[in-house]
Amino acid sequence: MIMQQIQDNNLQQTDVIIIGAGPSGSSAAALLRHKGIQVTIIEKQHFPRFSIGESLLPQSMVFLEEAGLLEIVKDHVERCAFQFKNGAAFLRGQQRSFYDFTQKFSDGPGTTWQVRRGDFDHLLAKQAQKYGADIRFGHEVLDVNVELAHPVVTVKSEQGGVYQLQGKFLLDASGFGRILPKFLNLESPSNFPVRRALFTHIEDGIANDASFDRNKILITVHEKDHRAWYWLIPFADGRSSFGVVAEQDFFDAYLTGNADLDQHEQLLKRILADDPSLSHVLNAAKFDTPVRTLVGYSANVKHLAQSNYALLGNAGEFLDPVFSSGVTIALKSSSLAIPLVERTLNGEQIDWLTEYEQPLRQGIQIFRAYVEAWYSGEFQDVVFSTLKNPEIERMIASLLAGYAWDMNNPMHKNAKRRLATLAEYCRDDQPQAKVLDV
Structure with missing residues (x-):
């Protein structure tokens, strides 16, 4: 342990320490500042910085507005080439399908944007700073001590100086850095297979392709292996985020006997060329x-x-990029946690399991059911079915739009079983409405 005995004369103080200035960290800071609570964010990188997770979901708009961050995004839509988004499109061979988020079951916004995360995250962080958050870019957490009633973090600045910071509460918003899970041995194996994502930004060259809707993310199933899929997320300036996700054996099949494909770009191009439908688009x-x-x-x-710390967003759990749920879960976690943090600072005893973890995981489990059904092929059969029930389509559109915490949605009850039953009806060309009786 780097942490040594704390010296009162060199220990800095704040109300709440946040590790990471991404969407969950910046939104948490903004919410805290609205309540007059002092916030210090420790962020290892400098913004703007590259990140994936660029296709926002409409549910996120609710959380951004709650944190006072929506207007700053709206003000920069044109300047940052954020792309209007109203749904999700799917492609498998010659099969095409789409979901219109404005026709969803749940109340709330039905549109959002597709964003370069470097610009988007920077906007949120700058707005949090305007609200009074102290964001220390280029500072790295070396150690944490949560055994004290008020947690202490040991931090190293990019100039090499080391200092300690104590807060009354600690929030980990470090994303894939997963600072607290690593320091506190909280990591638990995911039951998902190990998957790999290969991705980049491209000049997409598809402005004149009438079959492509820039207002929707395009998710393409690989024709030869339904476990593999591509994302194509258009921005408003003729560029797109493009990537492929699969298990390692899928990539290994393209590397066998092709030594030149150890370069990521050549490998991604080879995989794209193996899908005629998407190759035509691109x-x-x-x-x-x-x-x-x-x-x-x-x-x-x-x-x-x-009692004195909480994990936000990807620092706690990350499922899979297929339905772009990461930012939505991150913002939801901040929305749930901050009222509890305020109550903790006011001396209340909080049951974090029942008031935070269980409500957050309730929606995450809905996303999980759909992710699992996607890779098993069940949800793909639903998406590409030619016999669709409009009512069920609206319910599924709500989930894809991020409304995983709307427990009034009938498709959320027994989600895994209902999806399996729905897939059977789709394969057998039976009326889908029967699944609501399951």
């Missing part, structure tokens, strides 16, 4: 940005909170 694309990879991103933890 026939004029230019790969002009380094291709990146992320492996084994799905994660879970033993618990999400204790």
Whole structure:
């Protein structure tokens, strides 16, 4: 342990320490500042910085507005080339399908944007600063001590100075950095197979393709392996985020006997060329940005909170990028946690399991059911069915729009079983409405 005996004369103080200035950290800071609570954010990187998770869900708009962050995003839509989004489109061979989020079952916004996360996250962080949050960019957490009633973190600045910061509460919004899970041994294996994402930004060259709707994310199922899928997230300036997700054996099949494909760009191009339908959409694309990879991103933890700390967003659990749920879960976690933090600072005893973890996981489990059904092929059969029930379509559109916490949605009750039953009806060309009786 780096932490040594604390010296009162060099120990800095704040009300709440937040690790990470991404969407969950910045929204949490904004919410706290609205309540007059002092906030210090420790952020290892400098913004703007590259991140995936660029296709927002309409449910996020509710949380951004609650935190006072929606207007700053609206004000920069044109300047940052944020793309209006009203749904999700799906492609598998010659099969096409889409969901219109404005026709969803749940109340709330039905549109949002697709954003470069570097710009989006920077806007949120700057607004949190305007509200009075102290954000320390280029500072790295070296150690944490939550055994004290008021947690202490040991921090190193980019100039090399080391200091200690004590807060009355600690929030981990470090995303894939997963600071507290690593320091406190909270990590728990995910039951998802290890998957890999290979991704980049491209000049997409599809402005004149009438079959492509820039107002929707396009999710393409690989024709030869339904476990593999591509994302295509358009921005408003003729560029797109493009990536493929699959298990490692899928990628290995493309590497066998092709030594030149150890370069990420060549591998991604080879995989794209193997899907005729998507290749047609991207026939004029230019790969002009380094291709990146992320492996084994799905994660879970033993618990999400204790009496003096809580995990927000991806620091606690990340499922899969297929339905773009990451930012929505991050913002939801801040929305749930901050009222509890305020009550904790006021001396109340909070049951974090029943008031935070269980409500947050309730929606996450809905997302999980759909992610699992996607990779098993069941949800793909539903998406590409030719016999769709409009009522059920609206219920599914709500989930895809991020409304996973709307327990009035009939498709959320026994979600896993109902999806399996719905897939059977789709395969057998039976009326889908019967699934509501399950």
